[in-house]
Amino acid sequence: MTTQTVTLTGLRAVYGRGARRVTALDGVTTSFASGTFTAVMGPSGSGKSTLLHCAAGLDRPAEGTVTIDGRRLDDLGENELTRLRRDRIGFVFQAFNLVSTLTAAQNVELPLRLAGRRPPARDVTAALDAVGLADRAGHRPSELSGGEQQRVAVARALVTRPAVVFADEPTGALDSAASRQVLRLLRGLVDDHRQTVVMVTHDPTAAAYADRVLLLADGRVVDELTGAITAAVVAARIAERETVPAESVGEASC
Ligand SMILES: Nc1ncnc2c1ncn2[C@@H]1O[C@H](COP(=O)(O)OP(=O)(O)OP(=O)(O)O)[C@@H](O)[C@H]1O
Numbered sequence: 001m002t003t004q005t006v007t008l009t010g011l012r013a014v015y016g017r018g019a020r021r022v023t024a025l026d027g028v029t030t031s032f033a034s035g036t037f038t039a040v041m042g043p044s045g046s047g048k049s050t051l052l053h054c055a056a057g058l059d060r061p062a063e064g065t066v067t068i069d070g071r072r073l074d075d076l077g078e079n080e081l082t083r084l085r086r087d088r089i090g091f092v093f094q095a096f097n098l099v100s101t102l103t104a105a106q107n108v109e110l111p112l113r114l115a116g117r118r119p120p121a122r123d124v125t126a127a128l129d130a131v132g133l134a135d136r137a138g139h140r141p142s143e144l145s146g147g148e149q150q151r152v153a154v155a156r157a158l159v160t161r162p163a164v165v166f167a168d169e170p171t172g173a174l175d176s177a178a179s180r181q182v183l184r185l186l187r188g189l190v191d192d193h194r195q196t197v198v199m200v201t202h203d204p205t206a207a208a209y210a211d212r213v214l215l216l217a218d219g220r221v222v223d224e225l226t227g228a229i230t231a232a233v234v235a236a237r238i239a240e241r242e243t244v245p246a247e248s249v250g251e252a253s254c
Protein backbone atom coordinates (compact mmCIF):
# COMPACT_ATOMS: atom_id res chain seq x y z
CA MET A 1 0.00 0.00 0.00
CA THR A 2 1.26 3.47 -0.81
CA THR A 3 1.05 5.90 2.05
CA GLN A 4 1.57 9.61 1.64
CA THR A 5 4.21 10.88 4.04
CA VAL A 6 3.60 14.50 3.09
CA THR A 7 0.45 16.02 1.59
CA LEU A 8 0.15 19.65 0.54
CA THR A 9 -3.30 21.05 -0.19
CA GLY A 10 -3.95 24.46 -1.75
CA LEU A 11 -0.75 25.99 -0.41
CA ARG A 12 -0.40 29.72 -0.85
CA ALA A 13 2.55 31.66 0.53
CA VAL A 14 2.90 35.41 0.40
CA TYR A 15 5.84 37.61 1.38
CA GLY A 16 5.72 41.35 2.08
CA ARG A 17 2.90 43.84 1.78
CA GLY A 18 1.54 46.44 -0.60
CA ALA A 19 3.74 47.11 -3.62
CA ARG A 20 6.37 44.68 -2.25
CA ARG A 21 3.93 41.80 -1.97
CA VAL A 22 5.13 38.60 -3.66
CA THR A 23 3.02 35.47 -4.06
CA ALA A 24 5.68 32.76 -3.69
CA LEU A 25 3.23 29.81 -3.78
CA ASP A 26 -0.04 30.14 -5.62
CA GLY A 27 -2.16 27.10 -4.81
CA VAL A 28 0.12 24.06 -4.70
CA THR A 29 -1.56 20.69 -4.19
CA THR A 30 0.57 17.57 -4.31
CA SER A 31 1.84 14.75 -2.13
CA PHE A 32 5.01 12.77 -1.54
CA ALA A 33 4.52 9.05 -1.02
CA SER A 34 6.61 7.18 1.51
CA GLY A 35 9.66 5.55 0.00
CA THR A 36 9.82 7.86 -3.02
CA PHE A 37 12.33 10.39 -4.31
CA THR A 38 10.94 13.60 -5.83
CA ALA A 39 12.96 16.33 -7.51
CA VAL A 40 11.49 19.84 -7.47
CA MET A 41 12.69 22.05 -10.31
CA GLY A 42 11.83 25.42 -11.80
CA PRO A 43 13.34 28.83 -12.50
CA SER A 44 14.95 30.92 -9.78
CA GLY A 45 12.19 32.59 -7.76
CA SER A 46 9.54 30.04 -8.75
CA GLY A 47 8.90 29.08 -5.11
CA LYS A 48 10.96 25.91 -4.63
CA SER A 49 12.58 26.87 -1.31
CA THR A 50 9.29 28.29 -0.04
CA LEU A 51 7.58 25.00 -0.91
CA LEU A 52 10.18 23.03 1.05
CA HIS A 53 10.07 25.37 4.04
CA CYS A 54 6.26 25.19 4.21
CA ALA A 55 6.22 21.40 3.74
CA ALA A 56 8.75 20.97 6.56
CA GLY A 57 6.84 23.22 8.96
CA LEU A 58 9.59 25.85 8.98
CA ASP A 59 7.23 28.48 7.52
CA ARG A 60 3.47 28.72 7.88
CA PRO A 61 1.60 29.13 4.59
CA ALA A 62 -0.93 31.95 4.22
CA GLU A 63 -3.51 29.40 3.06
CA GLY A 64 -3.71 25.65 2.64
CA THR A 65 -2.61 22.71 4.72
CA VAL A 66 0.41 20.50 5.19
CA THR A 67 -0.06 16.96 6.52
CA ILE A 68 2.89 14.83 7.62
CA ASP A 69 2.35 11.25 8.79
CA GLY A 70 -1.40 11.95 8.87
CA ARG A 71 -1.01 14.99 11.17
CA ARG A 72 -2.03 18.44 10.01
CA LEU A 73 0.71 20.88 10.94
CA ASP A 74 -1.73 23.72 11.58
CA ASP A 75 -3.36 21.60 14.29
CA LEU A 76 -0.09 21.27 16.18
CA GLY A 77 1.14 23.59 18.92
CA GLU A 78 4.66 25.01 18.75
CA ASN A 79 6.11 22.23 20.95
CA GLU A 80 4.42 19.42 19.02
CA LEU A 81 5.55 20.94 15.75
CA THR A 82 9.13 21.21 17.03
CA ARG A 83 9.04 17.57 18.14
CA LEU A 84 7.63 16.40 14.80
CA ARG A 85 10.27 18.38 12.91
CA ARG A 86 13.03 17.03 15.15
CA ASP A 87 11.95 13.38 15.08
CA ARG A 88 10.54 12.93 11.58
CA ILE A 89 12.11 15.53 9.31
CA GLY A 90 15.63 16.17 8.04
CA PHE A 91 16.34 19.44 6.26
CA VAL A 92 19.34 20.42 4.16
CA PHE A 93 19.23 24.21 3.79
CA GLN A 94 20.19 25.96 0.59
CA ALA A 95 22.59 28.07 2.70
CA PHE A 96 23.86 25.09 4.79
CA ASN A 97 23.09 26.82 8.15
CA LEU A 98 25.97 25.17 9.99
CA VAL A 99 26.85 26.49 13.44
CA SER A 100 30.16 28.26 12.89
CA THR A 101 31.56 27.67 16.39
CA LEU A 102 31.01 23.89 16.27
CA THR A 103 33.15 21.30 14.50
CA ALA A 104 31.77 19.18 11.65
CA ALA A 105 31.13 16.28 14.06
CA GLN A 106 29.42 18.56 16.60
CA ASN A 107 27.22 20.01 13.84
CA VAL A 108 26.21 16.49 12.77
CA GLU A 109 25.33 15.40 16.31
CA LEU A 110 23.41 18.61 17.06
CA PRO A 111 19.93 17.29 16.08
CA LEU A 112 20.44 14.28 18.35
CA ARG A 113 21.60 16.45 21.24
CA LEU A 114 18.61 18.77 20.73
CA ALA A 115 16.40 15.67 20.95
CA GLY A 116 18.03 14.88 24.30
CA ARG A 117 19.86 11.85 22.95
CA ARG A 118 23.51 11.15 23.53
CA PRO A 119 24.89 10.63 20.04
CA PRO A 120 26.99 7.48 19.74
CA ALA A 121 30.33 8.54 18.22
CA ARG A 122 30.11 5.75 15.66
CA ASP A 123 26.78 7.12 14.29
CA VAL A 124 28.33 10.56 13.82
CA THR A 125 31.43 9.06 12.22
CA ALA A 126 29.25 6.87 9.96
CA ALA A 127 27.21 9.92 8.86
CA LEU A 128 30.37 11.88 8.04
CA ASP A 129 31.90 8.84 6.36
CA ALA A 130 28.78 8.46 4.17
CA VAL A 131 29.44 11.91 2.72
CA GLY A 132 33.20 11.32 2.46
CA LEU A 133 34.23 13.58 5.34
CA ALA A 134 35.30 11.24 8.14
CA ASP A 135 38.71 12.95 8.13
CA ARG A 136 37.20 16.43 8.61
CA ALA A 137 35.26 15.66 11.81
CA GLY A 138 37.25 18.16 13.88
CA HIS A 139 37.09 21.05 11.39
CA ARG A 140 34.89 24.10 11.85
CA PRO A 141 32.77 25.37 8.91
CA SER A 142 35.25 28.22 8.22
CA GLU A 143 37.94 25.56 7.77
CA LEU A 144 35.88 23.65 5.19
CA SER A 145 35.25 24.34 1.52
CA GLY A 146 31.71 25.24 0.40
CA GLY A 147 31.15 21.72 -0.92
CA GLU A 148 32.43 20.17 2.30
CA GLN A 149 30.10 22.37 4.36
CA GLN A 150 27.23 21.25 2.16
CA ARG A 151 28.10 17.61 2.77
CA VAL A 152 28.23 18.21 6.56
CA ALA A 153 24.73 19.70 6.23
CA VAL A 154 23.59 16.53 4.43
CA ALA A 155 25.13 14.31 7.14
CA ARG A 156 23.39 16.38 9.81
CA ALA A 157 20.00 15.96 8.12
CA LEU A 158 20.39 12.18 7.95
CA VAL A 159 21.78 11.36 11.36
CA THR A 160 18.36 11.11 13.06
CA ARG A 161 17.09 8.74 10.30
CA PRO A 162 14.09 10.98 9.55
CA ALA A 163 11.01 9.70 7.71
CA VAL A 164 11.34 12.53 5.22
CA VAL A 165 14.38 14.44 4.07
CA PHE A 166 13.92 17.83 2.39
CA ALA A 167 17.07 18.94 0.62
CA ASP A 168 17.33 22.39 -0.97
CA GLU A 169 19.92 22.15 -3.75
CA PRO A 170 22.11 19.71 -1.80
CA THR A 171 24.51 19.38 -4.72
CA GLY A 172 24.55 23.08 -5.70
CA ALA A 173 28.11 23.61 -4.44
CA LEU A 174 29.53 20.18 -5.26
CA ASP A 175 31.71 18.90 -8.09
CA SER A 176 30.42 15.93 -10.04
CA ALA A 177 32.13 13.26 -7.91
CA ALA A 178 30.84 14.69 -4.62
CA SER A 179 27.39 15.23 -6.20
CA ARG A 180 27.20 11.59 -7.20
CA GLN A 181 28.13 10.57 -3.68
CA VAL A 182 25.35 12.69 -2.13
CA LEU A 183 22.77 11.65 -4.75
CA ARG A 184 23.55 7.95 -4.29
CA LEU A 185 23.24 8.45 -0.56
CA LEU A 186 19.80 10.06 -0.95
CA ARG A 187 18.73 7.33 -3.41
CA GLY A 188 19.89 4.69 -0.87
CA LEU A 189 17.68 6.21 1.86
CA VAL A 190 14.68 5.59 -0.39
CA ASP A 191 15.67 2.17 -1.75
CA ASP A 192 17.14 0.65 1.41
CA HIS A 193 15.15 2.32 4.20
CA ARG A 194 11.90 3.53 2.53
CA GLN A 195 12.61 7.07 3.66
CA THR A 196 11.06 9.85 1.57
CA VAL A 197 13.25 12.40 -0.19
CA VAL A 198 12.18 15.73 -1.67
CA MET A 199 15.07 17.53 -3.32
CA VAL A 200 15.24 20.90 -5.04
CA THR A 201 17.71 21.00 -7.89
CA HIS A 202 18.55 22.97 -11.03
CA ASP A 203 20.53 20.06 -12.43
CA PRO A 204 18.81 17.53 -14.76
CA THR A 205 21.54 14.96 -13.94
CA ALA A 206 20.66 15.21 -10.25
CA ALA A 207 16.94 15.05 -11.03
CA ALA A 208 17.51 11.78 -12.89
CA TYR A 209 18.10 10.08 -9.51
CA ALA A 210 14.44 10.80 -8.62
CA ASP A 211 11.27 8.79 -9.32
CA ARG A 212 9.35 11.91 -10.13
CA VAL A 213 10.06 15.50 -11.11
CA LEU A 214 7.78 18.41 -10.25
CA LEU A 215 8.27 21.58 -12.26
CA LEU A 216 7.28 24.84 -10.63
CA ALA A 217 6.72 28.19 -12.30
CA ASP A 218 5.39 31.33 -10.60
CA GLY A 219 4.48 29.41 -7.46
CA ARG A 220 2.49 26.70 -9.24
CA VAL A 221 3.15 23.11 -10.24
CA VAL A 222 3.09 23.35 -14.03
CA ASP A 223 4.39 19.94 -15.03
CA GLU A 224 5.22 16.55 -13.62
CA LEU A 225 7.41 13.74 -14.94
CA THR A 226 7.28 10.14 -13.80
CA GLY A 227 8.50 6.85 -15.21
CA ALA A 228 11.90 6.58 -16.82
CA ILE A 229 13.52 9.85 -15.86
CA THR A 230 16.80 10.65 -17.54
CA ALA A 231 18.80 13.85 -17.56
CA ALA A 232 18.03 14.22 -21.28
CA VAL A 233 14.26 13.88 -20.74
CA VAL A 234 14.32 16.42 -17.90
CA ALA A 235 16.48 18.89 -19.85
CA ALA A 236 14.23 18.55 -22.91
CA ARG A 237 11.08 19.19 -20.86
CA ILE A 238 12.59 22.28 -19.25
CA ALA A 239 13.77 23.58 -22.63
CA GLU A 240 10.28 22.98 -24.05
CA ARG A 241 8.73 25.09 -21.30
CA GLU A 242 11.24 27.88 -21.81
CA THR A 243 10.38 28.16 -25.49
CA VAL A 244 6.58 28.18 -24.99
CA PRO A 245 5.23 31.73 -25.57
CA ALA A 246 4.09 33.43 -22.37
CA GLU A 247 0.36 33.57 -23.36
CA SER A 248 0.06 29.85 -23.93
CA VAL A 249 1.84 29.11 -20.60
CA GLY A 250 -0.87 31.22 -18.96
CA GLU A 251 -3.62 29.28 -20.76
CA ALA A 252 -2.06 25.91 -19.97
CA SER A 253 -1.90 26.58 -16.26
CA CYS A 254 -5.43 28.01 -15.86
N1 LIG B 1 11.85 36.38 2.97
C1 LIG B 1 11.35 36.83 1.82
N2 LIG B 1 10.81 38.06 1.73
C2 LIG B 1 10.27 38.51 0.57
N3 LIG B 1 10.20 37.80 -0.56
C3 LIG B 1 10.73 36.56 -0.53
C4 LIG B 1 11.33 36.01 0.65
N4 LIG B 1 11.75 34.75 0.37
C5 LIG B 1 11.44 34.53 -0.93
N5 LIG B 1 10.82 35.60 -1.47
C6 LIG B 1 10.31 35.73 -2.85
O1 LIG B 1 9.44 34.63 -3.09
C7 LIG B 1 9.66 34.08 -4.38
C8 LIG B 1 10.00 32.62 -4.26
O2 LIG B 1 11.25 32.48 -3.59
P1 LIG B 1 11.96 31.09 -3.36
O3 LIG B 1 13.14 31.35 -2.48
O4 LIG B 1 10.96 30.11 -2.89
O5 LIG B 1 12.41 30.74 -4.84
P2 LIG B 1 13.30 29.51 -5.40
O6 LIG B 1 12.51 28.85 -6.45
O7 LIG B 1 13.81 28.71 -4.26
O8 LIG B 1 14.52 30.29 -6.11
P3 LIG B 1 16.09 29.88 -6.23
O9 LIG B 1 16.17 28.86 -7.32
O10 LIG B 1 16.72 31.19 -6.64
O11 LIG B 1 16.57 29.41 -4.90
C9 LIG B 1 10.77 34.92 -5.02
O12 LIG B 1 10.18 35.85 -5.87
C10 LIG B 1 11.42 35.63 -3.86
O13 LIG B 1 11.93 36.88 -4.23
Ligand SMILES: [Mg+2]
Pocket residue numbers: 048049050094168
Ligand atom coordinates in the same frame (compact mmCIF):
# COMPACT_ATOMS: atom_id res chain seq x y z
MG1 LIG C 1 15.71 28.38 -3.44
